[in-house]
Amino acid sequence: MNIPFMAGPIWNALSDPRTMGWSPADQITWMVIETTWEGTQRGMLEFLFGAGLLVTAAKAMEPDGPVAVADLYIRRNLWLLLFGLFDIFCLLWPGDILHIYALCALALFPFRRLSVRWLIPLGLSFAAFGLVFGAIQYHGRSATQTAYHSAMAKQQAHQPLTKEEAKAVQEWRKIEQRIAGKDPTIEKEAKKEAEARASRSMADYAGWMIGAYLTILGKGELLGGVLEAFPAMLLGMALWKLGFIQGRRSTREYLLVLLLAYGFGMGARYIGCVERLAFMPQPKTIWLTDEFARLAVSLGHLAAINLLVRGSLSGRVVGVFGPAGQMAFTLYFMEQIAGLWIMFSPIGLDLPGGQGWAHLALQATIVIAVLLVFANVWMRVFASGPLEWLWRSLSYWERQPFRRVAPAAG
Template structure:
């Protein structure tokens, strides 16, 4: 055994793995495709409107279900798990005399993760990459590993409060804009002369209402954007690459907002690990409380928001102010539901196939980017960008998820790691990690669910 293993800086494997964490991670990394695919293969980034190319009842219900029950929560589960992972990896660096190798390993792992994220964005061309921002957040959070869970929750609350204030500021600005429009309309109706600035404000407002109330296929400006997007996605490699770069640049404009949400969720994951909740070791009553409160608050806020939004009528939605809190509540509801299911023998058998995906999440995530962005939707691949409505995109995502689930289980029958996990761990530990299972090796013992 090498020196690093003597210090217990070695990777977690075999019976030391927590099966429930792998199951949660597997579910999250697979089902995140449901949220990503409208942006990968549709006009989400161009139009910010789900009604193109089709808007059938199936599209409506698919959109309502995804945004109410899933949107942001699979990412949320991964963030909670990432926070728990920091605690697991730093298990021998919780005192002042802990081995420095733990910190070295932590920073190497996450610097490499950032580089994988940049490759995902600029080589695999998935502009919605999460690896870069996760790696940066994890680097920032390492010094907070020794805080107690209440302090970690307190810090998370500060970040969440900042996000809520940010959302409230946007709501207030929109309220002021609408009041200004009402004043201009009233002045115009009274026959008063209005300034050129007011005329521009009123024109932009009416165009905004037109875009909202009209189907994109019937709106001239929306059709212009669609035509431009089609040209970008169906011509040269350079045009396709530039289109994805535009999306990445747009998202990076909200970098601090994205990082604040991630840091808050990771801190909560660190606290939940210390309490034994995220790994399934808390009392059953805790999970029932999280399920009822999480879904009761989260689904009520998100559901009412999206029912209103999908009417495509002018107006403000107060729910947007607390949307980050509702996302977190729904995420905790998902976490509780998974653990309640896994606690029964039947439930564990049902969800155990997700363990394999949870043990090779980097491979699954990056392969999905490659499959979608280089084969399914690329102009030199199947060229299916913009071909499907929301319900069809959901069906495609479910087919891909099922295929990846089967592939992950087959792969780990013969290999110790996923290919990207093998590369990542070898780079982080600065040694060649096992790849193939040794002949006659029984493999990792099946860990208990909790």
């Protein structure tokens, strides 16, 4: 999901996906990513952050619980915030999520004692807001569409337009331009990015990447990220209290959740993709269903994982992917280094951007495979990933075990 934005052009990828390459393979790749994966890795991580609070604060579930637990939790997330800022300003990743999750986690602690009947509605609050806002947007765009078609009919009949109809035509064509990536702001930012990447200067490249984050910040995306992540973390707390994340529900329940969550979530997202593929300003149902669908598919992924580890292949699955999970924090940073400093950096391979969604997805798959092998080799020798070790040592403010201790001879 991240590699198109590492390769660039970032603003083109955000506006018109066709600018990244639009062969049949690219179209299929884009649709598969948008339907099954986009935003769901964040969703699962948000669920796990909420669950992680309950694991960390297990000894502080009563009002008179030990202060040391809260102290550790707060210190841990303050360090996470610093790691996130390092990711943005040193590794040059404007799409960092760590600082967003750290800010959310710092506000999450007082909610640890809420019951499931409160956590679920609070966790769905952002999705509900999106539904209401999307309905308003849908109604407004429908009115504009009706006025536009009425105006076109009048123009063909050589009849004068009312002020409202003329305004609707102007607004409709402005949206058409934006969908096609011809918005003046997008064109300006895309030009700056192209110049920074073409300069082959690391200073220009770094300056643009940091500037991209500041532009995103100025557009209110940090607040949007917090509003998305915090409610999902509350849902994660509810899922932990229900035993869903830990695998304590029945196989039948997981299968039912998988079918319902995937059915609604992927169905809504597929319809949204079809609507977007028209590349027209018509009203779109995904405006109403977007966040509910993201949460649903994320929940479906959790159900699928729980079913997978119960099957006959569970040992192999855990054996292969378990080490990557144990050092996911390190791998997150290694992905940034691979994409931003080795593959697409002026001082690295300087691979061209806009290679097409399918080509970029293949490159990302290769990187993931290499990192998976690395994680399996590393975890045979060490007790944790290097950044997991550093984060834990800083949180506890004492050196933690790093190398695996060989079992004593019998």
